Amino acid sequence: MSRTTDILVVGSGMAGLAAAIVARSQGKRVALLSRGCGSLNIGSGCVDVLGYIDGRAVAGNPLDALDALPPRHPYRLVGREGVETALGLLREVCARRDAPLNAAATGNRRVPTILGTLKPTWLTLPSFQAERLETAETVLVAGIRGLKDSHPALVTAQLRRYPHPARIRWHETHLENPMPGAHRNLSPLDIARLVETAEGAAWLISGLHKALRATPADLVLLPPVCGLCGTTWKGLAAAVPVPLVEMAALPPGVGGLRLYTALLEELRSLGVDMIENARAVAAECDGGSCRALVAETACGSRRFEARAFVMATGGFMGGGFQSSPGEAREAVFGLPVLQADGAPLPQRPEDWSDKDIFGSHAFASAGVMVNADMQPLRADGAPALNNVFFAGRSVGGYDFAAEKSGNGVAVATAWRAALSACAQC
Amino acid sequence: MSIHHPTPDACIACTACVVNCPVARATPNYLGPRLVGPAYERFRLLGLGEEASLHYCSNCKNCDISCPHGVQVSAINMTARAEYCLAHKPALRDWVLGHGELLARLLRPLPAGLKNFGMLNPLTRRALDRIGISARAPMPAFAPERFRDRLAKTYQGMQPRKVALFPGCFIDIYDPGTGFDLVWALNRAGYEVIIPKEFSCCGLPMIANGFRKDAEKNAKRNLRALQRMRAEGIPVISSCPSCVLMHNQDVPEFFPELVRDGRPQVLDAQAFLLDCVERGELSLTPENEVAERIIYHAPCHLRAQGGGLPGYELLRLLPGLRVDNADAGCCGISGSYGFKKEKYDVAMTVGAPLFDKVRRSGADLSCSECGTCRIQLVHGANRPSLHPVSLLRRVLEKRA
Amino acid sequence: MKQTSVVIIGGGATGIGILRDLSMRGVDAVLLERGGLAHGTSSRFHGLLHSGARYAVGDPESARECIEENFIMRRIGKQCVEETEGFFAALPEDDPAFAARWVAACREAGIAAEAVDPEEARRLEPRLSPRVREVYRVPDSCVDGFRLVWHNALSARRYGGEALTYHEVSAIRTEQGRVVGVEARNRMTGETVNIACDYVVNAAGSWSGVVARMAGLDVCVSPDKGTLIVFNHRFTSRVVNRLHKSSDGDIFVPHGSVTIFGTTSTPTDDPADSAPTSEDVVRLLDIGEPLFPDLRSYRILRAFAGTRPLYTPSNASGRAASRNFHIVDHMDEGLRGMASIFGGKLTTYRLMAERMSDLVCRRLGVTTPCRTAEEPIIPDPSPETLERAARSFPAHGVKLVADRLGDAFAEVVGNTAGEADNGMLCECEMVTAAEIEYVARDPDTHSLHDVRLRTRLGMGTCQGTFCTLRAAAALAERHVDFALSPGRDVQNFLQERWRGLRPALWDTQLKESELSRAVYLATLNLDGACREQNN
Incomplete structure (x- = not known):
């Protein structure tokens, strides 16, 4: 040819x-x-x-x-x-x-990760707007049962070691496993794909509502599971009463796929x-x-x-x-x-x-x-x-x-x- | 180790194949290409038992396409399946799906009407369902006469050049019409089409269903003809992407000892036609006003070939046609995979984004090179589906 | 002050074997190890369970001991042994006269060495060079040294023996020409521990010279460094030896999911010198290529090195030094209550322990006979346990886990029963969350690095890129804390893996390292966090 x-x-x-x-x-x-x-x-x-x-x-x-x-x-x-x-x-x-990127007003965003670290970055999708952490006082870190890559206990244990956001009160919660009986380790991508469906989105929204009722917070950190397209994100963000911020995760990292x-x-x-x-x-x-x-x-x-x-x-x-x-x-x-x-x-x-x-x-x-x-x-x-x-x-x-x-x-x-x-x- | 094993060494566990595997997307019961392929290969070499979800791999090769490191994931999986089938005799159903050509040959004495009545009536479908071929899956109907038999009786005119065609089982048994569309185009370009008598099933369905030995037997037969064609300087083409991939990639990978004297070359028929256009042998001046909207689906086994999408290119050169690439991934059928009762739903889930795209495209027709992809497209999207060469003929042939 | 009869110094195979042997004979014993168990030579060798064939020509006594112990080990330690058999293969350039001598010597030593048609050998091992001229089959096998030590430790524990890890001996106390006790420092807490005892056994391997000097003694032991390469997959399913006079780089050992290839031999002054070099790695590849012509195309996972404690009374060194073991009763030098054991090889660890324990018992007046040749180190798991395990572990992971865990298997299976999901955290080596938690809770485990040694976490293809974080997260979730913060622990873990990657950093492993940096530095900013977070 x-x-x-x-x-x-x-x-x-x-x-x-x-x-x-x-x-x-x-x-x-x-x-x-x-x-x-x-x-x-x-x-x-x-x-x-x-x-x-x-x-x-x-x-x-x-x-x-x-x-x-x-x-x-x-x-x-x-x-x-x-x-x-x-x-x-x-x-x-x-x-x-449908994948808008923007920057924070003052400088690099410090995006939280599933290792409980903060990673400086410039442009992100709206789900990674980490500067919202700067004004939060009570943060709920959500894990998902069955998701091996991300455990809130590690995230809070590590985030507490930063001198700067020391005033934040950290809480942990677990959403129930949305795919019980799966034969493989679930990845954030599996869950993000599920959240693209109506049932998946309903599971996430009701799970977060329930968790916030049990532990009121100003902001929720969660693994990158909020769907794959901007529309899905917008729907989720509107349906949950407090801001959601996704954490950067191991491959497959979902954000990159978007x-x-x-x-x-x-x-x-x-x-x-x-x-x-x-x-x-x-x-x-x-x-x-x-x-x-x-x-x-x-x-x-x-x-x-x-x-x-x-x-x-x-x-x-x-x-x-x-x-x-x-x-x-x-x-x-x-x-x-x-x-x-x-x-x-x-x-x-x-x-x-x-x-x-x-x-x-x-x-x-x-x-x-x-x-x-x-x-x-x-x-x-x-x-x-x-x-x-x-x-x-x-x-x-x-x-x-x-x-x-x-x-x-x-x-x-x-x-x-x-x-x-x-x-x- | 009685079977040659492809090496798992190139895998760095980056998860690209996991992201791009359509079956893993459709079901959480499949462990995924990285684990079932290169990761567990290291344990298979240690003699440990097989992973229960290996059978989910449809051999669609999206893992190979997406791997940045050249790991032959699907070949590793198919090798594992071959070894599994050496230890556990495959089911009758898998034999039937792996040996469509042989089955057709056995049924040859019967007239097509009777065969189709025999195979497609609800009673038979229920019986087939009981052995594991889904009654819900679309089944192709037998043609009245095999393509190659009919071609042997067809006068092609005096042509200055010759080309050998590997018809593939789909055209040969079920869809001679597409075969004749291709022959028409090749004749127009000045080629007489011949089919060497040795040509038999490329062996891909056998590999996919675990019948490695049978695939090897067919590969030997086919290679004899391919080598003869090479000696005579006659190019060999096929319009079926899976057959092309099997001859060029899988046979040398699975049976390296058979190709010591050089890898066989089977060219994509559509790429061959494009070359004919470029050489000035084939004119694309339309005879008919065909103002159709077409939605094109690229078969996974074509994408895996690394030659782009020549069939799509050809369509875009045809005046009057408006062709869009659906670009919505695998259709799910993957040869015989979607016919299997326990895989039918997986296959339909895999194909759902494509069906959706085709339905919403506003196109009158879908188009794809692969026969079983077309069956699945008709089944899932409820639109007629044609091979690119058939569209070519529609546009270029002077109608009486 | 702690009181016991015998203090054993050194937590390698020999020391732990002695602890088990003495404990089984009812003798009170405490073992002191400066690092983790088997952190020295016992986990830093090729994992070959010798048939003795390798020593048949040069050292017939070792050869006879090896073949006897080889068969004993298959019986008592089957969870640690993979019965692969071995090939000795000669190439056209190898001296045919040596092969003939070797065959005779094997017969003499009682080692079955059966000629195999080279064609047949190539059918069995297709990656072997088509140039092989002569092949023999011998009863070589593979042994997991690390697991062997741990299983012995678990067994010794059952009999009341105690092993204190991360305890470094700082002094050996003597009174009037007799040993009365040992002082050690706990390296995790800094505390000093004093143990009164009647007898001290120096089984410190390459460190035994250092230990003997604490008692004012001088022993002839020279550490000799050997470098080995770990390949990503099993390209041979048998041990393959080059049939020639023992030399560098002539043994290939399939070891679980990987192949280990070695070894070099370089005298060194530092018993802790376990840094492999790229020169060694490249030289090994050169030497190994004739037997496996595609060797350079196989992916190297990492390289590692260890030191052999060679006994060199006459200043012989390197390959000339004997591979046999020696026991020195220091009574002959005027110190009562102490003996040292040097040299030897892992294959004969049990025999070494038996001989040493015999001497100790004689000195202590104990007459109970040794039973280690008969009693399996680890009892088989019950069929019920296996059946329950099949429900919570991946199908073919059950045997791997059962063999790895030994005694603890039933307990781990019990723990998983209550869990909704027992996910596989390390997908390259099939290590589950339950296993990691169990090992992490062991008082002898102080870090993810310790977890790795017992579970193979992070030892496969990705060398920790994915599983390290998963393991840290799972442990945080289960409230298992180590001295270091999880972030630092992950860093240390990766740092340790890095040591073995650097000398072979090219091709696929360099790709893997770039991926690992993309994950831990670019995505997770662990490097920045280590600067910014409080530990």
Whole structure:
């Protein structure tokens, strides 16, 4: 098969979906090639922008803190204005698709988690409006019988250890198991899907009413079980007398699936061609540009031609990088995977990481070096290819996990990469 | 370990397959693809007993499609099922569902009317229900004559090129009409269609029902013909996505020793037609004004092939048709899965979002490459359903 | 002050075996262990229950002891043993003369070594190299060292023996050339414990040199570090040994759901040196590839290392040092009431315990004979218990849990009866909430890390990414508190897993680590919380 498209986007995580939407909105013919569904749809769906710089919490609007990042950080390459525009576009799309995202007025939201921690993030769905905790005095933490991932006792035991919300009185409750006799461990996703049905919603509403009668509270914390679409959330929020706040949870994190579904709907309505289950493994390059990608599929190798390519293939986890003892390469073009400062990764695998699991690991911020157009760079600083652009975790120079910047960098770099790709064709 | 086992090593337990498994969504009684597949595979290698809910896996392959790490979850499940069936003899029902082609061959002497009267009357359906084939499930009717027999008697005109067609059981036994629509399109593109005599059931229903040995026997037969076609330089195509996937992916995965001399290539017929259009062999100039609204359903086994949706692309190239992609996931039938009495409700729950979308689409017709998907679409959404090549013919053929 | 007849120092297989043996003979005994039970060598080896074939050529005495103990262990400790049998496989580059010598030596030692057609061997073990030239079947098996120690401890408890974990010996008291007691520090509380006794047994393994010095003695024991690799799945269902002169990296052992491959041998000064290195891991892969050509494609879960306490009176070290055990009665050096035991291997732990207990009994004037070769360590669960268990545990999890828990199985099954749901918290290794709660409530359990050792929580594919949080949550819900806050406990647990991941951090395990960071750092902000929360 050799039908040509304008822009081939590779990867179906946040960066890939965002890049495809941006490119298609510019009127280009876009195809999205993916192997697997990416990691957006298993995550919490919080759009982190920047929570910490070197372990220090970012105060106020995180966009104001971007300048404090090192010059090679992807945010610095995209620039504050670009980041803001990209996030604005994401908000528009999500609002259109019944998954509205917004930010708190004063700074990062500190979203409670099922581990009883608070996680700083910027844009969230309305169900994660954690700032409501700041005015609450009595909080009821609800668990659900049969749901193994989330126990209120752990949440309250841990939240009490924060010096700040110490004045809050914490209470615990358990809603009855809505799917007794299930053969498997229930996940929040199972319950969120149930809540999409009329009976499920009735179970949740009456359970919360009952719990609040027994233990009056100003606010209820619960696992991310409040359905999958915005309409369902609105219905629940209106039917319960006090604010509900969802906690971020283990995969499958539900929140991410809500965003993923919204972005997919947008892509499809825009008419982006989807090629699933194809793993890009090689590129046909001609001098400084790429003609086609070769993908491995269930039916052998296939070629995909395009005029420009956006690579949102992820890092080590996503399969964008391949690694063997002491060596890592970008998986399609074989580009070097370099440390944040541009140095190669150490030869000893042990030196890729710090002894302390929460320490600073060389592998965590390693990636493809790019310029401000998101073009991959050669060792001499010149673009390695003129029609290939990287986005998301495959870009080096940031540690999404420590910084809490994953989806933010993904959206910002995707926006820039997609526009650069459009400029090529 | 008498059977080759696919490795569970690539699974990092990320839960992507759990999110995307239609059966797990439909019933909490299924442990889910990650656990039944790669996680429990580690215990099966230790010789521990089978997980009770393995039979829920419908082999629809959405786990494979959604896995970012290349774990062959469905192959792991089907291997486990094969081993389970070595130890526990499968039920008569599963034999019947796994051997549709053989059954048809046995019934061949009977005229279709009689066969269909025999198979589809309420009394027989009740008897079939008793062995586990749901009386509520839609059953396809036998065609008066097998597709390949009729094709052998059909004059195709003098064509400059040849193509071999793997018809698949559905077209061959129940739906020759679609087969002839395809032949019509291929003739128009200048291809004479041949069917090598060895071609028999691809083996997917056998694998799905636990009859691995029988699948291997069929694979051997089919490979003989595929290798001969390759030697003669004749491309082999199939319009059935499940057959294509079985030949290209599952046979090499399950029986690696059979394909030591190279993997067989069976091309998607619709992709082949698109290539014909691109090469200028097939013109898409319409003869008829067909202003129909079509809602297209992509079979899971087509999505799993990694070649996009060539049938959908083809439809979108046809002037006059307004085609929307339903994009509502699996229809639930998954070959023979939805015919099973204890799975019927699961299959209908799986398909519900799709049925809903089709019903609300305002389309007159639904369209899909897979025969059993079409049966399920008619059953669940109460709309007629056609194969893309049939629509192609409707638009392009000059009517008398 | 506490009073007992015998103090045993060291909670590995040898020490705990001695505790059980003495307790069964009616001798009062207290065991002191500086860490958790079996935290040293007994849980840091490949898990091979030797047939003795490996020692047949170089050390016939060890070989004979091994084959005898091997069969005793299958009888008394079947919950800890998986009877897999073993292969010895020679490749074309291996010396055929050695194989011939080895076959003769096995016959001499009474070890059945039956030739297997290489084709047949490959049918049984399809991942084995097609280049194997000669294969023999021997009665090797697999043993779970950690579980063995725990089951011995449970049995010793039944007979009145006491094991104090996290108690580090700080002094051995002597009066007029005779041992009178031991002083130890409780590492969890900081308290000092004094125990008066008549006899001290030094079974501290790699630490026995340190212990002996407290009594002013010098013993010849050299710790020797061995590194091993754990693979994610069983790619062999038998133990596979390379048929050549014993060397590094020539044993593959299927161990439950994983395969363990080792071992290296490097002399070290530090008995606590259990840090595996990537050099060792890569070198092992090089060595192992000829027997299993796809070895590099199998996913490594982690690497670990332990130290062997080699007895080196003549300064032999590494592979040259004897793998046999030695008992030194310090009376010969002028100190009455103390003996040390060194060397040996887990396979012969019972025999070592028997010999040592014989000596202690002789010195104490006790004449009751040893019964450990006859009496099973753990009685079989009753059919009723198994039937009840089948209702609250996943079908094929019942045997796993029953074997893991030993004595406690009936109680855990009883506990689950009242629960509406006994969910599986660790889905990779099938560990249920009831089992975790039971183990967590044991006074010897101080952290999730301790829970892991007894249950295999977090030891499978995800290496704790999902189950750690679930276990912490379930324990909080059941009001089981540890010294550390749940957040810190989870961090420590992950940190311990991290130690084994780092030397093999590439390919799939690097993916897994990136997922784990995405969960614990990006989604749950545990790193930030550890800075911001009070413990």
